[in-house]
Amino acid sequence: MKKIKQLVKNITLLYIEDDPFVRISMFEMLELIFQSSNITMATNGKEGLDQYKKYHTQTNIYYDIILTDINMPKLNGDEMSKIILSLNPKQNIIAMTAYNKMASLDNLQSMGVTIIKKPIVFEELIEAITTKVNKIDTDKNILNLNL
Numbered sequence: 001m002k003k004i005k006q007l008v009k010n011i012t013l014l015y016i017e018d019d020p021f022v023r024i025s026m027f028e029m030l031e032l033i034f035q036s037s038n039i040t041m042a043t044n045g046k047e048g049l050d051q052y053k054k055y056h057t058q059t060n061i062y063y064d065i066i067l068t069d070i071n072m073p074k075l076n077g078d079e080m081s082k083i084i085l086s087l088n089p090k091q092n093i094i095a096m097t098a099y100n101k102m103a104s105l106d107n108l109q110s111m112g113v114t115i116i117k118k119p120i121v122f123e124e125l126i127e128a129i130t131t132k133v134n135k136i137d138t139d140k141n142i143l144n145l146n147l
Contacts, residue, residue: 001032001033004033004126004129004130005033007130007133008033008034008038008129009035010038011034011038011064011065011133011136012038012039012040012055012063012064012065013030013034013038013039013040013063013064013066013067014040014041014042014048014051014052014055014063014065014066014067014068015030015039015040015041015066015067015068016041016042016043016045016047016048016066016068016069016072016080017041017043017068017069017072018043018044018069018072018073019069020043022069023041023043026067026120027039027041029120029122030067033126033129040055040063044072044073044074045072045073045074045075045077045079045080046074046075046080047074048066048068048075048077048080049075049080052066052084052087053087056087056088062091063091064092064132064133065093065094065129065132065136066081066084066091066093067093067094067096068080068094068095069096069097070095070097071097071098071099077095077097081093081095081108081111081113082108082111085111085112085113092132092135092136093108093112093113094113094114094115094116094125094128094129094132095108095113095114095115095116096115096117096118096120097115097116097117097118098117098119114128114131116128
């Protein structure tokens with residue numbers, strides 16, 4: 001646990017979930033990994049997209065990782081992810097779903113979105129986050145080499 005906490009200490013996360021019970025319990029799980037000040041929550045896809053744009057406008061950077069539910073009101077996670085990837089094709093997204101077969105899941109995976117199944121297994125969540133953080137570190141190293 002100490003290793004993952006060190007790995008994500010400067011990582012920002014936008015977490016989007018419409019179910020209040022799931023949102024609170026997942027937030028508690030995320031606080032075991034991330035500094036709570038680095039986690040922003042939204043309650044649906046539209047709010048998540050608005051928060052994503054607002055954060056970028058205010059900071060001129062994007063969230064490092066987006067963790068989102070797929071099935072949500074106002075704007076589902078599938079559509080929200082596509083819009084976000086059109087704004088920032090390198091955005092790291094982890095999508096959570098209780099559904100096993102959806103054509104949109106294959107489409108999202110082909111766009112680089114990591115899909116994890118609900119109910120969430122903590123170890124799978126840590127593995128997905130670690131993979132995304134390692135990708136962020138690799139991208140930053142490549143960017144620094146090109147400067």
